[in-house]
Amino acid sequence: MDQQCIFCGIASGSIPSKKIYEDDKVVAVLDIYPANPAHLLILTKNHYAIFNQLPKEEVEHLAAICKRISELFFRVLRPEGINFFIANGPAAGQKAPHMILHAIPRFSGDGLHFDIPVNPQDEKELDAFYERLKKTLKDYFPDVDFEAQAEAPKEKEGKEEEQEEAKDEKKNNDKDVNLDEITEMFS
Amino acid sequence: MTCEICDYASGKVKLKKLYEDEEILAVFSPKPAAFGHAIVFPKKHLAILPQIPEEVVKKMFIVAQQLSGMIFEAVGAEGTNIMISEGVPAGQKHAHAMVHVIPRKKDDGLSFEWPQKQIPEDSMAKIYELLKVPQEMKVEKPSEVPKEPETLKKEGVKEKVKDYLLRQLRRIP
Numbered sequence: 001m002d003q004q005c006i007f008c009g010i011a012s013g014s015i016p017s018k019k020i021y022e023d024d025k026v027v028a029v030l031d032i033y034p035a036n037p038a039h040l041l042i043l044t045k046n047h048y049a050i051f052n053q054l055p056k057e058e059v060e061h062l063a064a065i066c067k068r069i070s071e072l073f074f075r076v077l078r079p080e081g082i083n084f085f086i087a088n089g090p091a092a093g094q095k096a097p098h099m100i101l102h103a104i105p106r107f108s109g110d111g112l113h114f115d116i117p118v119n120p121q122d123e124k125e126l127d128a129f130y131e132r133l134k135k136t137l138k139d140y141f142p143d144v145d146f147e148a149q150a151e152a153p154k155e156k157e158g159k160e161e162e163q164e165e166a167k168d169e170k171k172n173n174d175k176d177v178n179l180d181e182i183t184e185m186f187s
Numbered sequence: 188m189t190c191e192i193c194d195y196a197s198g199k200v201k202l203k204k205l206y207e208d209e210e211i212l213a214v215f216s217p218k219p220a221a222f223g224h225a226i227v228f229p230k231k232h233l234a235i236l237p238q239i240p241e242e243v244v245k246k247m248f249i250v251a252q253q254l255s256g257m258i259f260e261a262v263g264a265e266g267t268n269i270m271i272s273e274g275v276p277a278g279q280k281h282a283h284a285m286v287h288v289i290p291r292k293k294d295d296g297l298s299f300e301w302p303q304k305q306i307p308e309d310s311m312a313k314i315y316e317l318l319k320v321p322q323e324m325k326v327e328k329p330s331e332v333p334k335e336p337e338t339l340k341k342e343g344v345k346e347k348v349k350d351y352l353l354r355q356l357r358r359i360p
Contacts, residue, residue: 018311020318030315035301038314051269052256056249063241063248070236070273076317081274085299088255089266092291093300104301106277112301114270115278116287118218119296126215129223130203133261137205140253144207149198153230154209 002047007098011043021069025061028069028103035104035112038077040069042101049097050088062101069103079105083114192283196230206250210243213250220289220297223262227251228285235273235284251286264290268299 001008009015011027020040021028031039042065048054054062066084073082085102087094106112134146194200196212205225206213213227227247233239239247255267270287272279291297306314 018315018319020315030311030318032311033303034306036304037306037310038318040318051267052252052259054252059248059252060245063245066248066271067236067239067241067244072318074235074237079274079276081272081277081279083273083277084269084271086269087266087299088259088268089264089291091264091293091295092266092268092289093298094266106274108276110276113278114272114299116220116270116272116289117297119220121219121222126203126222129261130215133205133257136257136261140257141206144204146204149201150196150204150207150212150214152197 001045002098005047005096005098007041007043007096007100008045008047010041011045021065025058026065028065031102035102036106036110038073038079038105040103042066042069042103044099048099050094051086051099051101052088054099066101066103073103073105077105080108081106083112085114190232190281190283192228192281192285193232196228205254208246211246211250213254216287220287221291221295223258223264223290225251225254225258225288226285227254227288228283232282233284234279234282236271239284247286251288255288258288258290262290265293266291268297270299 001012006015010017010029013019017027017029017032019027019029024045026042026044028040028042031041042062044054044058044062046058051059070082070084073079083102083104083106085104086099088099104112104114106114137144137146191200195202195214195217200217202214202217204212204214206227210231211227211229213225216224216226227250229239229243229247231239236244251269255269258264259267268287268289268291270289271284272287273284289297
């Protein structure tokens with residue numbers, strides 16, 4: 001914990017906030033300067049300046065929390081969308097020296113813009129860059145065959161198992177929000 | 188229904204692979220916001236996080252973190268954005284979930300900033316009551332420790348990248 005850091009203060013509770021979730025590693029609080037109502041700040045209790053400093057265990061934990069916040073939002077708030085957002089470094093829009101995962105519920109016409117633009121790129125430059133990067137990639141991911149075509153996801157063998165799963169999913173959906181609604185928006 | 192991202196996942200559209208295992212794939216985005224923009228997605232056609240198994244979401248985050256560090260260093264970026272968009276108003280283009288890793292530089296023309304809204308105290312209180320359910324939300328300690336992919340153990344390399352990132356970040360006030 002960093003004594004100077006207000007987000008450490010919020011995470012530890014020494015600075016009051018509206019906490020909607022807390023466990024031993026993270027808290028999720030309502031942002032008092034939100035982009036939209038119910039904008040949540042997901043903060044690690046340990047002080048990390050940027051996402052890349054988080055140990056594996058905490059990254060995985062954050063991932064699980066993110067999934068649950070998404071479920072919670074879709075069930076309770078019924079937004080039309082959500083943005084999850086992390087800025088690493090001032091050039092990326094980071095304002096405070098504490099890693100923050102923003103969860104922002106979205107509604108059409110809410111005036112926010114997280115659309116990711118498409119910009120032209122020099123393919124040759126990318127080819128050369130990729131060749132250079134491969135060395136590092138191979139260090140990180142020695143089991144990956146970078147030359148091979150990507151392989152389609154394997155189909156499960158047991159058909160019954162799949163049906164069982166489908167049933168479970170259906171049950172969940174009935175109980176809560178119908179996730180199909182979200183997917184249907186794309187068609 | 189055809190899905191462009193499923194075509195990436197099946198290898199029908201060949202892209203520059205950054206990571207692959209049975210469940211997820213990471214590639215350089217063919218529609219990049221910036222040079223070195225990477226995307227990490229499940230191979231199965233799933234639109235949003237609640238539909239993706241927790242173990243797969245965890246892996247997506249781990250790979251996104253690793254790529255963020257690697258690409259940051261390799262392109263000489265000054266920052267990165269990690270983003271997930273769920274739903275059309277959030278800017279999601281395909282009904283196939285993905286994590287974006289976007290290298291950033293000052294004056295790169297991108298902006299994901301937002302104006303701050305004033306929310307009246309009583310509305311804040313209502314939102315708080317509405318959301319403050321979630322005992323069920325608690326993340327249980329995983330009953331079985333997932334096998335650590337060999338690939339993620341390269342501490343040496345990781346440390347180096349971290350240091351580099353930190354040097355870049357000293358400018359945060």
